[in-house]
């Protein structure tokens with residue numbers, strides 16, 4: 393049976409209309425190369441030069457500096473840069489001539505290091521900053537990475553490090569705290585996994601030595617899988633803290649010593665700490681993935697408790713996110729030790745491979761009309777992620793779209809864990825074409841092939857916008873994001889317009905001339921979403937008719 397039939401069972405499809413999409417799920421056909429959304433050739437060439445981190449380009453092997461000459465590799469100067477936020481994005485578009493690249497890759501002078509960073513749009517702030525590295529083979533040559541790591545990188549198809557990896561890995565290896573901000577889908581996970589595994593060296597029976605905190609269990613699971621992938625050939629013991637694994641460790645105190653790495657959400661971990669089921673005193677590496685989320689009011693107390701439980705004097709802390717607002721950075725400075733800040737690309741900006749659009753839909757029901765039009769015209773190219781602002785609205789939208797003959801599902805915090813796991817898996821495998829989601833799915837989740845993100849409901853903050861649309865356009869691929877707005881959303885439009893402009897999207901002049909929303913109104917929106925009309929476009933007669941029809945089958 394062809395894969396399309398298996399995946400589409402139970403749904404009504406117009407095979408003619410969705411012919412292009414069906415071919416996506418046919419394994420025997422070679423996928424067409426993804427077209428870059430940037431049309432202008434010159435812009436495309438320069439963008440590719442900057443953002444093509446995932447390209448399998450030929451790399452000049454860095455000159456081997458012999459065995460661990462760690463101190464000599466550092467920059468000699470102090471703060472390479474230390475401007476306030478408004479100036480941080482200046483000079484972003486300067487690109488280093490490609491001819492210079494081979495020379496730069498040797499990174500043997502501070503001038504080359506500076507140019508190298510500029511080329512990869514890496515900015516660093518702090519004192520005594522270690523140099524970046526250029527290719528994964530440098531990790532073996534310079535830092536004596538064990539062969540199993542190089543082998544696993546190769547098996548995963550990771551040929552070239554991404555800019556955040558180039559800079560964060562050496563900094564962590566030099567024992568420093570890090571605050572790292574890099575675009576969505578740019579490989580931040582691997583940027584901390586590799587140096588942690590290298591430093592842990594091998595399995596030891598002394599209890600947890602690395603701890604990774606993630607705001608959602610879906611992301612925690614994804615991180616766990618990535619760790620596992622990089623550990624093949626090594627006997628590290630990794631624990632993804634769940635109700636079940638916490639209970640087992642509670643029953644058998646010896647298990648506390650068995651694991652090297654712990655991955656958890658804050659609430660689950662705080663509960664385990666309070667029950668005395670987890671001992672974090674040997675933790676040397678603490679990662680806050682999606683750090684700005686974990687340092688928001690809702691999570692702050694829990695994060696604080698976790699910090700208190702990590703009492704090892706040698707503890708290194710790492711904050712990673714695509715967005716780190718200035719307030720969060722100041723807060724972080726209070727608990728980090730002489731941290732180095734890394735910013736890749738523009739600060740708090742969207743990934744440049746995403747084509748972003750703002751669409752005015754008038755009233756609330758204009759949104760469904762717009763989606764239905766896309767379905768009818770065959771423009772809704774799966775896989776598609778649709779974000780709404782509440783669980784209630786996710787359910788409502790699901791009950792509308794389920795009757796539109798598309799393979800749709802919905803994910804939110806009220807679904808059971810088993811349902812959530814199976815939805816994520818089915819969406820990854822292409823069994824679900826359109827997934828309606830709440831903010832739960834906005835951060836970190838790596839669905840590689842998402843073609844389109846629709847912000848059905850206007851996001852409540854810039855950070856939310858950047859993370860939501862960042863579910864597409866990952867790992868150098870192109871993607872599309874559409875944000876619907878109504879009259880009620882109009883006062884906040886300019887915030888999104890600014891992000892679009894900064895990430896190189898074309899924006900009409902009238903939008904650029906809009907007024908920025910005030911700080912107060914932004915704060916208000918962040919706290920409370922706009923009140924919206926229920927999503928319900930069908931008459932009772934239609935609903936009964938549809939129900940009857942389904943019953944007849």
Ligand SMILES: Nc1ncnc2c1ncn2[C@@H]1O[C@H](COP(=O)(O)OP(=O)(O)OP(=O)(O)O)[C@@H](O)[C@H]1O
Pocket residue numbers: 445446549550551552553554557574575576577578579580581582713714835836837838840862866867
């Ligand atoms: N060096 C590399 N070469 C090729 N692909 C890579 C490399 N590093 C990571 N990837 C892939 O890039 C994708 C995105 O990585 P990751 O999920 O770590 O992004 P991220 O920066 O954490 O994004 P987000 O901010 O959305 O959490 C993943 O599919 C990962 O496997």
